[in-house]
Structures are given as C-alpha cells and as structure tokens.
Amino acid sequence: MKTENISDWLFMMLTFLATVFGIVLLSALLVMTFYEAAGWLDIQFLTSPPSRFPEKAGIYPPLLGSIMMIALVGIFSVPVGVGAAIFLEEYGSGKKITKIIEINISNLAAVPSIVYGILGLGLFVSTMHLKPGIVLVGSLTLTLLILPIVIVASQEAIRSVPGGLREASIGLGATKWQTIRNVVLPSSIPGILTGVILALSRAIGETAPLIMIGAATTIFTAPKDIFSPFSALPMQIFMWTDMPKEEFLYGLAPAGIVVLLAIMLSMNAIAIVLRNHYRKKLRW
Amino acid sequence: MDRLSKMKERIIVLFLALCAVMTLFVTVSIIAILLGESLLFFSKVSPVEFFTGTRWTPTIKPYSFGVLPLVIGTLMITIGAGLIAIPAGILSAIYLSEYASERTRNVLKPMLEILAGIPTVVYGFFAFAYITPYLKKIFPDMQAYNALSASIVVGIMIIPIVASISEDAIRAVPRSLREAGYALGARKPRVILTIVIPSALSGIVASFILGISRAVGETMAVTIAAGRTPRLANILNPDDWMKSIETMTAAMVEIGMSDVSGQSVAYKSLFAIGLTLFAMTFALNTVSYIVKMRFREVYR
Numbered sequence: 001m002k003t004e005n006i007s008d009w010l011f012m013m014l015t016f017l018a019t020v021f022g023i024v025l026l027s028a029l030l031v032m033t034f035y036e037a038a039g040w041l042d043i044q045f046l047t048s049p050p051s052r053f054p055e056k057a058g059i060y061p062p063l064l065g066s067i068m069m070i071a072l073v074g075i076f077s078v079p080v081g082v083g084a085a086i087f088l089e090e091y092g093s094g095k096k097i098t099k100i101i102e103i104n105i106s107n108l109a110a111v112p113s114i115v116y117g118i119l120g121l122g123l124f125v126s127t128m129h130l131k132p133g134i135v136l137v138g139s140l141t142l143t144l145l146i147l148p149i150v151i152v153a154s155q156e157a158i159r160s161v162p163g164g165l166r167e168a169s170i171g172l173g174a175t176k177w178q179t180i181r182n183v184v185l186p187s188s189i190p191g192i193l194t195g196v197i198l199a200l201s202r203a204i205g206e207t208a209p210l211i212m213i214g215a216a217t218t219i220f221t222a223p224k225d226i227f228s229p230f231s232a233l234p235m236q237i238f239m240w241t242d243m244p245k246e247e248f249l250y251g252l253a254p255a256g257i258v259v260l261l262a263i264m265l266s267m268n269a270i271a272i273v274l275r276n277h278y279r280k281k282l283r284w
Numbered sequence: 285m286d287r288l289s290k291m292k293e294r295i296i297v298l299f300l301a302l303c304a305v306m307t308l309f310v311t312v313s314i315i316a317i318l319l320g321e322s323l324l325f326f327s328k329v330s331p332v333e334f335f336t337g338t339r340w341t342p343t344i345k346p347y348s349f350g351v352l353p354l355v356i357g358t359l360m361i362t363i364g365a366g367l368i369a370i371p372a373g374i375l376s377a378i379y380l381s382e383y384a385s386e387r388t389r390n391v392l393k394p395m396l397e398i399l400a401g402i403p404t405v406v407y408g409f410f411a412f413a414y415i416t417p418y419l420k421k422i423f424p425d426m427q428a429y430n431a432l433s434a435s436i437v438v439g440i441m442i443i444p445i446v447a448s449i450s451e452d453a454i455r456a457v458p459r460s461l462r463e464a465g466y467a468l469g470a471r472k473p474r475v476i477l478t479i480v481i482p483s484a485l486s487g488i489v490a491s492f493i494l495g496i497s498r499a500v501g502e503t504m505a506v507t508i509a510a511g512r513t514p515r516l517a518n519i520l521n522p523d524d525w526m527k528s529i530e531t532m533t534a535a536m537v538e539i540g541m542s543d544v545s546g547q548s549v550a551y552k553s554l555f556a557i558g559l560t561l562f563a564m565t566f567a568l569n570t571v572s573y574i575v576k577m578r579f580r581e582v583y584r
Contacts, residue, residue, distance in 0.1 A: 004471060011473040012383050018375030019384075019392055022399045022443045029410045083303030091297060092304065101304050104311055110494070110569045111562065112501025114533050115314065117540070118558045122317030126546070144310055151307070177293045205403025208503035208533070211540045212554075234405040234504075241409050241508050249413055257406050264401070 030261075037254035045255055049220040050236065054247035059256055064222035065135065065215075065230035066263075070204050072139035072226060073146065078196055080143075081150030082185075085192075088151070089158045090180055109148040116145040117212025125213065132214030136226040141209050146199040153195020157188035190278030194271045201267035205260065207234040233260045318562055321555035328549045334556060340514035340535065342550040343542055349553055351560060353514040357431070357529040360519055361506050364435025365442060365499040370492050372439075373446025374481075377488075380447070381454045382476055393448075400444040407437040408508025416509065429511025429528035437505050442495040449494060453487020454480055490576035497568035501561060503533040512538050532557050 048058025084101075092098035120141030125132045161184050169179040216231040217239050223230040233256060240253040326334070329349045337350020376396065380389050415433040420426045457480050465475035481488065511528030514535065518524050530538070536557055544550040 008471055008473055011476075012379070015375045015379035015383060018372045019379045019396065019447075021372055022440045023392070023395050025440060026399055026402070029414055032414055033406075033409075080303045080306060083300045084307060087297075087300035087304040091300065098304075101307055105307050107566070107569065108307060108310060110497065110565065111314065112503070112533070112565055114501065114503045114536055115318075115558055115562050115565075118536075118555060119310070119314050119317060122321065122555070123313050126317075147307065147310070175289070175293055177296050202401070205405070207403070207405045208537065211537050214540070217541065234403055237409065238405050238504065238508065241405075241412055253409055253413070257409060260403065260406070264403075268401075 033254045033257055036250050037258040040251045040255035041258055045252075046259070050218050050239075054245060054252060057248075057252055059233065059236060059259060061219050061222040062231040062233050062236040063259065065219070066204055066232040066234075068135050068223055068226070069138045069142065069230065069232060070200050072135065073142045073203050074196065074200055076139060076143040077146055077150050077199070078192075081147055081196070082154045082192055084147075084151045085154030085158055086180060086184075089155055090176070090184065105148045105151055109152070112208075113145055113206055114208040114212060116141055117209035119144060120209060120213045131227070131229075133216055133229045134227050135223050135230045137213050138210055138215055138230065138232070139226070141213050142203045142206060145206065145209060146203050149199040149202065150196055153199065154188070154192045157191025157195065158184060160191060161187045190274055194275045197267050197271040197274070201264045201271075204232075204263060204267075205234055207232075207238055210235055211238075233263075314562065318555055318559040321552055322559045325549065325552035325556045328552070329556075338516050340530070342535075342539060342553050343544060347549065349549070349556075351532070351557065353516045354530055354532040354535050354557065355560075356517055356519065357506075357510070357514070357531040357534070358500055360431045360517060360525070360529060361435045361438055361502070361510065361531055362496055362499045363519065364431065364525070365439035365502075366492070366496055368436060368439025369442040369446050369495050369499075373443050373491065373495065374450050374488060376443065376447040377450035377454055377491075378476055378481075381451050382472070382480070396444050396447060399441055402441065404441065404502060404504040405508070407441055407505040408434075411437040411505060411509035423526055425523070426526040427511075427528050429509065429513070430526050431510050431517070431529045432525040434506045434508075434510035435525075437509065438499050438502050441502070441505070442498050445498055446491045446495040449491035450484070450488045453484035453491070456487070457483045486575055486578075490572040493568050493572035493575065497565045497572065500568065501533065501565050502531075503537060506531045507534040507537045510534065532561050536561075 045058045046063065047060050048056060049061050050059070051057040088098050088101060092101075120137060121132070124130045124137045124140050130137050165183050165187065166179055169183045170176070174182065210232055215235055216229050217235060219229065219231040237253055237256040237260065240248040240256060243249065334349055334351050336352065337348060338352050339348040339350050340353045341348045380393060380396075384392060411433040412428070415436060416426065416428060416430060419430075419433055426432070461479055461483060462475050465479045470478070510531065512530050512534055513528035514530040515524075515527070517527070517529055536554055539550055539554050542550075
C-alpha cells in the first residue's frame with residue numbers, strides 16, 4: 001500500500017516537473033539576459049545608431065524600422081484578413097470553396113517563416129521589381145506570413161456574435177451588408193483587434209523572412225519612408241550575437257532582446273486589457 | 285432597394301471574396317515560385333547530384349550542390365528537439381489534464397505557451413551565449429557552435445505545440461473509460477498509461493509530427509547556435525553533436541546574407557532548398573492531419 005502511494009506520487013511529480021521544466025529554464029535564461037542588459041540599456045542605447053564601438057552602439061535605426069514595418073503590416077493585414085473572415089463566415093458558409101480556403105489557411109499557418117521570405121523575394125522583388133530590403137517589401141512579406149492568424153482570429157470573433165442579433169437587424173429591413181457593418185463588425189471588433197495585435201507581436205519577432213528579402217544587417221540611419229532600406233530589431237540582435245567582441249554578445253544583444261521583449265509584452269498586455277474590457281461591456 | 289445600393293452590395297461582396305481567394309493565391313505563388321526557380325536550378329545541377337551529393341559548397345570553388353549534409357543537419361536538430369519536446373510535451377499534457385486543478389492549469393498553461401512566443405532569434409542567443417558555455421563545462425571538447433545546444437532550445441520552443449495538442453486529445457477521452465479502469469481496481473498512473481494515453485494516441489502522435497515539422501522549419505536558433513558548417517555528420521556518434529553543423533534553413537540564411545547575384549546558381553539553390561523544406565513540412569503536416577482524422581477514436 002505504502003510503496004504504491006509513493007510510486008503514484010512520483011509519477012505525478014514527474015509530470016509536474018516536465019510541465020515546469022521549460023518554464024523554469026526559460027525564466028533562468030531571461031533573468032541572466034536582463035541582468036546583463038542592465039548595464040547597457042539607457043537613453044543613449046535607444047537613440048544611437050549601431051557602432052563598431054560597443055559603448056557608442058545603439059538600436060535607434062532598427063527600432064524605428066521595426067515600428068514602421070509593423071504599422072504597415074497592420075494597415076495591410078487588417079482589411080484583407082477581416083474581409084476574408086467576413087466572406088468565409090457570412091457569405092461562404094457551407095460552400096465548397098469555403099472548405100477549400102479554410103484547409104488552405106490552416107496549411108499556410110504551418111509553412112515555415114523562411115519560406116515566406118523566399119515568397120517575398122520571388123513575388124515582390126523578382127516579379128514586381130520592388131527594391132530588396134525596403135520597408136514596403138518587409139511589410140508585405142510579413143503581412144502574408146500573419147494573414148492566416150488574422151483571418152482565423154477574425155473568424156472566431158465574427159462567429160461569436162449571436163445569430164439573433166443578425167436576424168433582428170435583417171428583420172428591421174437592413175440588407176446583409178448593412179447588418180454586417182452596423183451589427184456584426186462593431187460587436188466583433190474587440191476579438192478582431194486582440195487577434196491582430198497578437199499576430200503583429202509575432203511578426204515583430206520574425207528574423208528569417210527579413211534576411212531572405214534582403215533587409216539590412218546593420219544600418220546607420222532610420223528609414224525615412226516606406227521605400228527606404230531598413231533593418232529590424234531581431235536582425236540587429238542577430239548581428240550582435242555574431243560579432244567577435246564579448247561586449248556585443250553579453251551586453252548589446254541582451255539589451256536589444258530586452259527592448260524587443262518589452263515591445264512584445266506591451267502589445268500582448270494591450271490585447272489582454274482590450275479583451276477583458278470589452279468582455280465586461282458586451283454581454284449577450 | 286434601389287439599383288445603386290444593390291450594386292454597391294455586390295461590389296462589396298466581390299471585394300470580400302477577393303480577400304478570401306487571396307489566400308489561395310498565396311499558396312499558388314509559393315509553389316509557383318519555388319518550382320519555377322528550382323527548375324532553373326535543376327537545369328544547371330542535376331537532381332541526382334542535388335539529392336545524393338555529399339558536399340555543399342555553393343559559394344566556394346569547386347562549387348558543389350549536394351543537399352545531404354544539410355538534410356543530415358536538419359535531421360540532427362529534429363531528433364534532438366524531439367527527444368526533449370516529445371516526453372516533456374506528453375508529460376505536461378498528462379499533468380495539465382489529469383492532475384492540475386483548474387486554478388493551477390490556468391496559471392501554468394499560459395506560462396507554457398510563452399515558450400512558443402519567444403522570438404527564435406532570442407532562443408539562438410540563449411543557446412549560444414548561455415547553454416553552450418554551461419555544456420562546455422560537462423563536455424570540454426564542445427565547439428562554440430554545436431548541434432546539441434541548438435537542438436535543446438528548439439526542443440524547448442516546441443514543447444507547447446506537443447503539450448497543447450496532446451492535452452486536447454487526452455481531454456477528449458470520456459470520463460467513463462477512466463472510471464471503468466478505477467472500478468477494476470487500477471490506480472491513477474495505470475489508468476493514465478494503459479487507458480487514457482492509448483485512447484488518445486492518434487492526437488498525441490499528430491502532436492509529435494506537428495512539433496517535428498516546426499523543428500524542421502526552425503531557422504534563427506539553429507543558424508546562431510549550430511553554426512554554418514555543412515558536414516556529413518554521423519547522427520549516432522555523440523562527438524558529432526558537439527560540433528558545428530548546418531541545417532537546410534541555416535544554409536538558406538547563409539546564401540541570403542551573402543552577396544551572390546540573382547543569376548548565380550548559388551542564388552537559385554536557395555529555391556531548391558526552399559522547395560525541399562516546403563515539401564518536407566507539407567508532408568509532415570498532412571500526415572499529422574491524416575493521423576488525427578483517420579485513427580481518431582469516436583466516442584459518443
């Protein structure tokens with residue numbers, strides 16, 4: 001009896017330890033990273049361009065590049081993603097083409113991000129003759145990458161609007177589109193917004209696709225417009241891990257990582273706050 | 285309704301349909317671009333040389349385009365990552381679904397998901413800056429770039445994929461099956477291992493394959509931590525895990541960052557590797573889907 005109790009308990013502990021193993025390891029690695037970033041992370045770091053001299057180096061141009069690129073990804077992906085979701089949920093349900101498109105979307109979501117980089121290179125640079133490595137090409141490429149996530153999140157938000165609301169609107173004489181615009185969309189905006197922000201926070205951490213479309217590894221001026229060459233935060237972090245001097249690996253790279261994670265964390269926090277705020281407001 | 289607003293509605297629906305169809309266009313473009321450029325590549329380098337060649341030197345003379353060393357590199361990372369993520373993922377799934385209280389689960393599950401949300405470049409940094417130096421204390425012969433620490437971080441980042449899909453499968457096993465086990469006098473670990481897991485096996489296997497597929501396509505962590513040394517390594521030889529390798533994805537990064545011209549064979553080889561990678565992940569994802577659907581036990 002006793003030994004059986006112990007072996008039961010041991011099995012449970014094993015499953016528990018397996019669950020926390022990754023979490024504990026990641027926490028330890030993050031603590032070390034933050035500790036090392038502490039001495040490097042200051043205003044000078046945020047406002048200076050990269051440099052050969054660690055103490056002068058900063059992250060301003062790639063930081064601005066990332067922000068510009070992500071803003072553009074948002075502008076591109078929202079209309080297309082929400083449009084596709086509306087079509088699939090409101091117009092296409094039950095149709096064969098909807099089924100095909102949905103299977104296709106789940107396949108696209110599993111394509112490795114570096115393949116999207118090659119797609120961007122082949123589609124926007126080779127075929128459409130845009131310049132490689134400019135903000136616009138980076139944004140278009142990452143838009144294609146997160147489109148499946150945006151569509152699925154928007155679909156879920158639209159689906160959660162009760163059918164009774166639609167019927168009430170149609171019953172009052174509104175057309176289908178009027179119903180979508182005035183009833184369905186306003187109620188599903190919080191869900192859509194949450195999904196979009198989470199997708200954007202994934203896009204801002206992407207490196208491989210940007211390398212493939214020829215984004216600059218090191219750039220000393222921030223992009224002026226969407227046709228300027230640019231670098232992004234993760235690209236700069238990658239460069240710093242590749243530099244021979246110790247200060248880059250154990251100083252600037254951690255500082256860059258802290259900035260990147262802080263941006264991602266705030267985006268996630270905004271998404272959660274938005275969701276909770278509207279969840280309280282909207283009750284069916 | 286007047287004709288004008290009817291027309292307006294039609295135009296809007298057309299726009300919405302275009303948005304949805306665009307996703308098909310994305311898939312078609314991926315395949316067209318990969319196939320088109322790969323065909324150009326295979327007109328210069330024979331498929332036999334590409335798929336059976338054992339040397340990968342796309343930018344150094346004498347040029348050689350044998351993809352095998354890269355496939356071996358990818359395989360090593362995938363196996364190493366699987367050895368970590370598969371046990372950890374399935375045990376986590378068991379804990380979360382069978383042992384954890386609702387409250388504990390609500391805390392642990394989101395924390396576990398964070399593992400998949402950390403950018404891969406950060407994982408590369410972790411492996412190169414921290415994990416390799418620690419491992420070096422245990423294995424003094426270890427190189428700064430090595431397959432072992434890269435596969436450890438890739439394993440950690442795919443734990444949540446294996447865990448969450450396995451957990452869904454385990455949760456779908458009806459309570460009555462467990463209770464039947466208890467009624468026969470079996471204890472909890474035994475019920476889990478001999479009733480719950482076998483019943484959820486299709487979902488669990490699907491989660492493994494999906495996790496593996498993610499490891500195959502992983503790029504930045506392996507580029508930073510495993511290095512860029514295309515080498516026909518022996519997977520069964522522990523020494524080879526201490527050395528630098530090159531995966532298919534890392535080779536793509538290397539060519540992408542070098543200043544090869546758009547007309548060179550090296551540039552075209554990018555698309556041939558991309559096609560191989562796409563085919564591998566697509567096959568894995570499809571198998572995962574089929575396993576989940578075909579071997580699903582249906583409970584009423």
